[in-house]
Amino acid sequence: MDKRSTVLVYGTNLGGYRAAYALCKKGHQTTLLNRGSYVDEYRNQAMSQLPFDFCWICGHMPQRLFKALGSLSVHYNAELIEVTGKAGDFRVCFKKKDQVVDNFACIECDRCIDVCPVEVGDRKAMYVSPKVGWENIYLIDWENCTKCGKCEEACPTAALKLERPEETLETYVGAIILAPEFDEPEASDLGLFAYGNSPNVVTNSEVARRSLLTNFVSDSVRLPSGKLPKQFAIIVTPHFNKPGVEYENYNLSVSAIDRAIRIRETMPDSTVTVFLRDYRGFGKHQYRWYQRALERGVNVIRTDKLSVVAKNGDGAVIEYGAKPEALPVELAILVTGQKPPSQMENLSKLLGVKSDGRGFCNIRSHSSVETDVDGIFAVGEFSGAKGNPETVWEGCAAVTEAMKYLGKPDFSPPAPPELRSVKGEKGKVGVFICSCFGTFNDKMDLELLKDSVKELPNVDHAEIIEGCCTPPSIKETVGKIKAAGVNRVVLAACTPLQKLLKYRKTVMMAGLNPLLSEFVRLREDVMNIHRDPDKMLTKALSIIRPGVARSRLGYQAPTLADKFLPKAVVIGGGVAGLTSATEIAANGFKVALVEREETLGGKLDYLEDDEVEHVKSLITDANESPLVDVYTKSGVEQVDGYAGNYTVTVSTPNGQVTVEAGVIIVATGAGEYEPSEFLYGADPRVITQAELRKRMGERAGSKRVVMIQCVGSRNDEHPYCSRVCCNQALKNAIELRQKGSDVTVLYRDITGYGPEDLYSKAEEIGVQFIRFDPDKYPQVKASDSGLEVSLTDSSRKKPLAADLVVLSTGVVPDLENNQAISRILDYPLDADGFFDSDANAFPYEEAIKRLTKPFELATRGIFPAGLAHSPRSFDETLLTARDMVGRALVVLGKGRLPSPNAMYVAEVKEDFCVGCGACVDVCPYGARFIDPVRKVAVVRPFLCDSCGSCVAICPNDASFLRDFSGRQSIAVLDDVLA
């Protein structure tokens, strides 16, 4: 039996959505089980953890698109009943209940709300949440609903049914991805913080939810009395709560700091104090955020003990520290962690996945998302306390790891309809006025509008249609367009932002190129906002007239496709590079692996034994794979071309080699900070953690060991956390202590984030921890009797005596190499010298594009992985490599990719072009170049996002967008004012 290529995704955390998106795009039909009743009913990870107060769920999972294409089935109120079979061939039995208001059929006409007889405060029992302009969710307040059924009667598209039956379905899939959302702590878990019985204590996720609705941070922290607080405390609760109640992911300190910055920036006369044990943000730029918070006047108090006392609706008092100290505040915001997943027991019974002892799903050693059961994967918060970036990486890493159990992708969207050419035909414009299933008739006399439109110049046909956003109404409209015999179409309906593909489909099914059509917003620009019928008529005509002009002068041209080479180049042969190369090759694509040293493997000296074994097996795989060409003692000299069509020149010991590639993975790694301070190099009793680890046997005799953290990290030269040093120090400290040494760790913040709580373990066995301030680093002096480490802290007069001083040195980028590669690839480095990441792309829109469309062209097909990107642990390096591979796999198999903007791209009137190059400079996407022979501008339609900057800047009107040329835009503008 062939392996199936279908996949089931259970749960809708960010990683689950991302995995579903990638798989659909790659061609694997996916079933998505949403336990909730609408798309983002559970959106915990995004709401409370992401420091942006945005969830981007709509971006991470464009459900409408894939549902329309047929590659995704979404089920709501869904639960697994039974799962049998094995990897490659699971039988999944699940129950589901459709939404009361079917999201995909709802046209948001509001009739259900208008007829609802039950008022609840300032809304009705039938209401919308939240109102953001499109993609609104219509909900029923069941407590107050009388089930009168008026809403169901009024719905024009039969999207609303109060009684939905529960159904049981079964499906066969090759792999199962488990992505349930995390559970937030309940009020009973937060008793230490007076949560639940005071309006002055709220959680950060509540504040975040309110921000989404109001867009103002000040409103989101307003007290129920209406007062805006001035004194805030922001508390990272897992630092102080009883152990085992909630787990911390590293995002929490960052979210706390970010919330503090926002409050200070919007309310300059506020006092904000952040309470935490350590600032544990180690992601990209997170230390800089911390510095920014201090600059903005945020107070940060580090303490080991904290509780909150509520003062009867009149504020709260934070009691902290040993004494304890007390700080009265008006609002305490709790940044809470995750509880172990409530789904664990159920999924364990159904699927056989095992817990890891803390209640999270266990993942196989050195795998990123694979559970103990073949073919079943756990993504995101289900397998541990996770910050956003990890959850998002795990989404595409799941694609990579699932491939070995899945059959070849076998789903392709239906071919677009045949379009006819209108060349030589006289232009005939038809205006189709949507009545939105009759709902517009209440607001305006559509017959009068139709007659007025007929009177407009250049209009040959005007007709009222029922709708063009549901399959039956689309079919009907297509019939009407064909019957009218027109070759230009103006659809006056509602916003194309939500329905663009449906409108284009309507026009295309009628055989016409969408460039010959225009869609105007009758609902948004007339019906919803105006009242006076005469003025509404004038306004409606003022939007239809220019639509007629634009469609009449439309320039029909096809969608162009470009080839996407099914090959990859991986720069760097360390663990990230080896993982990327072997995984891509395992999927049948050729890979060129370029390594500058003589041997593959990277910095093996820093790895544990089992990690070294893992790398060695990857080296064997790479060398033995017929699809991987390994070039050692080689470097990348030059890269030409663009995404999907790169030509890479590699200099090898045997001369230059040219390699073609569709994607490039940058895995050039990083190095270790070499200290010159603390007597390192001068005294053999001062060593680094790596040196200690290698020679642990010898050094165990040292009775008194002092470790110094943050050497070369989180300072002016390297304002970032190096991630790996705290864990390495804790591991070494525990081992030394177990062998009988006295160990003291001098630290600034302990960022011991990982699956094991080494920090608690070290404290339990008697490792001493002493904090020092960033501007008061300890000093090391040598004497005959040993070393002396003195702290400039006034409370410590006596220096510490030591036989061994161990420095926790940081990760530093290989600046020279990175800069060279960055120049060659034209891929930016961040301020610290590592390769830039998605979320930090500039401007913000670029970051969103890269994050939510991770395998499309915003990334230009270049993916940095591992230490080249930022300081990482071994398992995190594997994760980022697999994530990048997952993204690459989506596009590598396509062969040919159509331009993302379909037929809406720029073109050049070559007779008018003088080759001045202004358009090349102004294009934000590098989608143009000057042909060196013909001296005219040439467009790469594959990269063109159709912004129009080239049109504005061209001095000769040689550049035009197919739907926005000089002639067309002026005609449209004239008609706007006519």
Place this chain on the structure above:
Amino acid sequence: MDHSFEPRIVYMMCGWCGTGGAETASAHRFSYPENIRIFRVNCTGSLSTVHILRALIEGADGVVISGCHPGDCHYDDGNYMARRKVALVKTILDSLGLDGDRVWFRYVAHGEARRFVDTASEFNDYIADKGPGPLATRSDT
């Protein structure tokens, strides 16, 4: 406010934040003056000074260019280019004695329904107070 004439106002909006502001206002069912005429472009960066001048010549009493906030342009930097162009146009209009204050450039984000509506009303009142545009009464172009 009671006006003796109804200004003809052209709103040049980008397809993302610009029309987004209008759409969110529509979702909230906010009302705003009916006399604004919409000219939609993909990005304010694709607007040329020609478009703005043409609008004024063809009878607009005022023009508002509405785009994404700095840093939020869907196409990276179009709104920055638009800002410079608008500054240029205003200087040209002023030096020709044609009242550059009739051209406004305002950032309105997709979700800022209230800001969109307030801008529309504010500009409408502003232009109504000023009276017809100096080019609007010419008929020989």
